[in-house]
Amino acid sequence: xxxxxxxSPRERYRARMRTDIKEQAWEQIATAGASALxxxxxxxxxxxxxxxxxxxxxxxxxxxxELIGDAYRSLADTMAEAAASGEADLAELGRTTRRWALADPxxxxxxxxxxxxxxxxxxxxxxxxxxxxxxxxxARPTLPDxxxxxxxxxxxxxxxxxxLSLELAGHFAGMGLDPAALFEAELDSLRAP
Amino acid sequence: xxxxxxxSPRERYRARMRTDIKEQAWEQIATAGASALxxxxxxxxxxxxxxxxxxxxxxxxxxxxELIGDAYRSLADTMAEAAASGEADLAELGRTTRRWALADPxxxxxxxxxxxxxxxxxxxxxxxxxxxxxxxxxARPTLPDxxxxxxxxxxxxxxxxxxLSLELAGHFAGMGLDPAALFEAELDSLRAP
DNA sequence: TAGCGTCGGTGACGCTCCATAACGAACGTG
DNA sequence: CACGTTCGTTATGGAGCGTCACCGACGCTA
Numbered sequence: 001x002x003x004x005x006x007x008s009p010r011e012r013y014r015a016r017m018r019t020d021i022k023e024q025a026w027e028q029i030a031t032a033g034a035s036a037l038x039x040x041x042x043x044x045x046x047x048x049x050x051x052x053x054x055x056x057x058x059x060x061x062x063x064x065x066e067l068i069g070d071a072y073r074s075l076a077d078t079m080a081e082a083a084a085s086g087e088a089d090l091a092e093l094g095r096t097t098r099r100w101a102l103a104d105p106x107x108x109x110x111x112x113x114x115x116x117x118x119x120x121x122x123x124x125x126x127x128x129x130x131x132x133x134x135x136x137x138x139a140r141p142t143l144p145d146x147x148x149x150x151x152x153x154x155x156x157x158x159x160x161x162x163x164l165s166l167e168l169a170g171h172f173a174g175m176g177l178d179p180a181a182l183f184e185a186e187l188d189s190l191r192a193p
Numbered sequence: 194x195x196x197x198x199x200x201s202p203r204e205r206y207r208a209r210m211r212t213d214i215k216e217q218a219w220e221q222i223a224t225a226g227a228s229a230l231x232x233x234x235x236x237x238x239x240x241x242x243x244x245x246x247x248x249x250x251x252x253x254x255x256x257x258x259e260l261i262g263d264a265y266r267s268l269a270d271t272m273a274e275a276a277a278s279g280e281a282d283l284a285e286l287g288r289t290t291r292r293w294a295l296a297d298p299x300x301x302x303x304x305x306x307x308x309x310x311x312x313x314x315x316x317x318x319x320x321x322x323x324x325x326x327x328x329x330x331x332a333r334p335t336l337p338d339x340x341x342x343x344x345x346x347x348x349x350x351x352x353x354x355x356x357l358s359l360e361l362a363g364h365f366a367g368m369g370l371d372p373a374a375l376f377e378a379e380l381d382s383l384r385a386p
Numbered sequence: 387t388a389g390c391g392t393c394g395g396t397g398a399c400g401c402t403c404c405a406t407a408a409c410g411a412a413c414g415t416g
Numbered sequence: 417c418a419c420g421t422t423c424g425t426t427a428t429g430g431a432g433c434g435t436c437a438c439c440g441a442c443g444c445t446a
Contacts, residue, residue: 010394013394048394051397052395059433112358115362117225129364158355159352161355162351162353171305185344245425253403
């Protein structure tokens with residue numbers, strides 16, 4: 001079963017509708033942030049009335065949860081692709097992460113930004129997070145010791161996000177600093193532990 | 194005029210009211226995040242009706258802006274106090290920052306969390322940010338080269354926030370990692386550049 | 387192909403919130 | 417004690433989320 005291959009017209013319409021909704025949602029998030037995401041506005045721009053969206057998503061939280069999942073998936077795929085492209089230097093993975101984040105900062109913050117106190121990620125999302133972590137652990141140059149590789153991956157990850165979150169939030173802008181150079185300097189620091 | 198020294202009863206009442214409002218606001222932020230901050234809820238908990246708050250703050254944004262300023266001020270004062278206490282090791286300043294952040298994570302995210310796309314900090318807030326930066330630059334051990342001190346402060350700051358933002362957002366929790374140990378490891382990395 | 391059940395969309399409604407306006411009461415200064 | 421400033425209230429408007437009842441259209445199946 002789970003005939004994902006064959007799809008009825010209704011299923012295709014429904015899938016198309018869901019992607020259209022998410023597309024509008026991403027547009028709003030990119031321009032005004034996730035907290036300003038409005039179902040009514042999405043519906044209006046799709047030419048239909050508000051409650052219609054509830055046929056596709058249980059509510060605002062449900063939609064955002066799926067968007068978070070998509071963001072994670074996008075990052076994991078981007079990292080995996082970079083890692084599989086042969087010269088998967090750890091520093092190059094860092095640059096890949098930065099490019100991905102700069103392409104849509106609010107998408108980055110949807111994952112690594114301010115958490116909502118009550119919120120807990122569903123299991124499939126934490127799974128993707130581990131997937132990303134595994135890519136970092138396996139990155140070249142390959143280390144003989146697994147523990148060392150894990151430690152390196154973790155240090156790498158925290159430093160990347162330290163530089164990235166400050167850059168994307170604009171904390172460097174007012175100080176006349178060059179975020180790109182700073183990022184490269186942090187990548188260099190990982191070369192010789 | 195502007196007799197700031199003497200304060201009329203009205204002025205004191207007004208100041209007291211503003212602090213009460215902010216106190217309730219912090220409570221809400223700590224438990225539900227800044228995005229869930231509700232003026233109506235604050236007014237209700239203060240035993241008065243919603244529009245009364247507009248005598249003290251021009252609106253929701255005005256209140257939040259002042260809260261951000263207070264958060265910055267609190268962090269800067271905490272850092273300055275630690276730096277002035279004699280043994281102002283750079284690593285100790287890092288631990289001070291972490292303690293400050295753990296005391297109220299949402300207050301931390303009010304400064305270093307997801308930015309609102311349109312928002313620009315007022316000048317007096319960026320001033321406090323520079324104040325914090327200056328404390329880090331001047332931290333012990335004193336470096337002869339100013340550029341080196343600035344570089345060290347910057348690296349320190351990005352790494353501290355990398356570890357802190359991931360810890361506070363709960364990204365380490367699901368992976369069975371010890372945030373405190375990880376933080377100490379990052380502080381160690383700063384010792385020998 | 388005809389009919390029927392499922393699915394999708396609509397307007398109406400209740401609730402909460404932000405923000406403004408108009409009104410009345412309390413306060414304290416002169 | 418009188419008057420103007422300040423404070424708090426209710427009323428109002430507008431937007432958003434989410435639910436409900438209703439209806440139209442689609443497509444599967446007999």
